[in-house]
Amino acid sequence: MDFQLDEDQREFKALLRTFVDKEIVPVAREWEQAGRYPTEIVDGMKEMGLFGITVPEEYGGLDLDPVSFALVFEEIARGWMGVAGILGSHSLACRLIAMHGTDEQKQKYLPGLATGELRSGIGLTEPDAGTDLQGIRTTARLEGDHYVVNGAKMWITNARYASPLPVLVKTDPSASPAHKGMSVLLIESDTEGYEVTKDIPKLGYKGTESCEISLNNVRVPVTQLVGGVEGKGMQQVLSALEWGRVNIAARSVGIAQRAHDEALSYAQQRKAFGQPISDFQAIQLKLGELGTQVQAARLMAYWAADAVRRGRADGETGMAKIFCSEVALNAAIDSMKVHGGYGYSTEFEVERLYRDSILMSIGEGTNDILRTVVAKSLIKGETKVG
Template sequence: MDFTFTDEQRLYRDSLRSFVDKEIVPVARDWEQSGRYPTEIVEKMKELGLFGLLVPEAYGGMGADSVSFALTFEEIARGWMGIAGILGSHSVSCWMIAGHGTEDQKTRYLPELAAGRRRTGIALTEPGAGTDLQGISTSARRDGDHYVVNGTKMWITNARHADPLPVLVKTDPAATPAHRGMSILLIEADTPGFEVTKDIPKLGYKGTESCEVVLTDVRVPAGQLLGGVEGRGMQQALSALETGRINVAARAIGVAQRAYEEALKYSRDRTAFDRAISEFQAIQLQIAEMATRVQSARLLTYWAASRLDAGARADTETGMAKMFASETALYCALESLRVHGGYGYSQEFEVERLYRDAPLMAIGEGTNDVLRTVIAKSLVSGKATIG
């Protein structure tokens, strides 16, 4: 088994790390605290071609492999997890359009999405339906050559910039089971009745907006049905979430890595009783545990990504990676805060932001407890094996 990057992946990582260290790390804390949108960073990501990460080369994108996709989000989240959010939802949506869209949809949207001239996200969650996507109530009634859409979506990343926004709807609310009546519509931002009503205040994950989107009698041309066939929306969304879990796992590794780095640096600089606190065994045990968990999460995530690259079904593997990496981020953020002592509670130190950002990864792309049940069912049924 090869646990090393290719030369191309290594060069890409080094270039990306340089960008993060120069353009993101110096401004992240101040911009996050002031609520400033990272416009300049977004423009630089466009120049670097990062909005085309998962867009095939034929449509102007990078067509990146899943391991390179993972290392992208690890490096960016190490600088500022909110920036990774801007790119994450966009990339997952691009992957879904590339994999399931009609040729017209791909030709019309993917080149501009790859260049960052358009941006996108994905609207799944509702006020009464999160992990249980079959419980959504947003409906799309066919009316001639249009669908009339009504409903509300919540926690939508990139909502104020997404054009088009893929929206999960019920085209046949009476279907049994419910997923057979679910579809995805690509709704353009200027469509009458499509309204981003508010930004939702959050504990962390700042820098990108998370919004409520209200759809009131929105008339969407039938040609905007993803893939052109009704009833495939749940399948399309779940396939995208496999990639999304790699994205979230990699973000978690970035947060965990930064928490570890900050703890290590602080322990070397901080003195107590005339000694650097890194010389105390209690601190050493914390540092060792953090480092071990970060590297374990990294290897698990990159292994899961390599399974996707091999063309294998990887819902169990990506679920494991997302679950373990996000728990690692939570652990490392808290332990790093403890190493910092009272200063860890201050907004003047990076670890305070990491501590607020970490919980999202345990919630997003399926809560960890739900993923545990999904993993267990796969193992018990024999659909997945380990070892």
């Protein structure tokens, strides 16, 4: 058993860390509070080729292994979790197209998506359907050589930049079970009837937009049906979301690592009763637990990522997402306690970490739902413990 990154991964992580420390950490708090879009950071990620991390090399991408993929989100979330979201949804869309798209769809979109010239997201969630994707109401009715799409999507990351946007629809609303009638269409943002209606205000996860999208009689050519076959949409989406859970687990590790770093630094600088508070046993207990949990979460995230490399890994990625997201929240809370009153101030990083950490237990499937996914995987013998 090898718990170490290989040489290429170590060098890649060092490169990412340098970028984050130079380009993201110094501006994250100020830009987040100002509601400023991180255009310069996005340009830097383009230059590094990070928009192509799930695009095959033949289309100009990096085609990273799952562990290296996790490193990207761990390091960027350590600087600013919202910026990691810009890459997250885009990378899932690229993965979906690369795995399931037709040759024509891959040639049309993947080279531009790899450079960041084109951006994307993933259109799944609706006002009445989040974790329960089979409950979506957006329909696509075939008329000649076009689908006519009607419905609405919400919480769509990158919505104002995404084109094409893979959108989960029901091509056969009467199908039973419902997933057999679901498909994915690649919808370009300039199509008539496609409208980003508003940005959704959020507690955290700032830096990227989360929007509502209206689809009103949007005519989409049949050539935009992912894979060219109806009824495969749910399987296509779930295969991409497996990487999405690795993404969330890794982002959680990044948040937890930053919470640890901030707590450790503050405890060594802050003095009370004539000595650094790091000398007090109560603070040491928190720091010791925090460091232990962060490292455990990191190993869990890498383990799940490696399981994805070896094949289908619903149970492993579910476990990692659950554990890492809860570590992130607890790490943020403990770091805030170490900071005392200053932890509650917007002048310190830790309050932003707290606001961002809460989303990690919700995104890519709530933790309670994922516990049932993990349980089913254990019952079927697909995931082993021990």
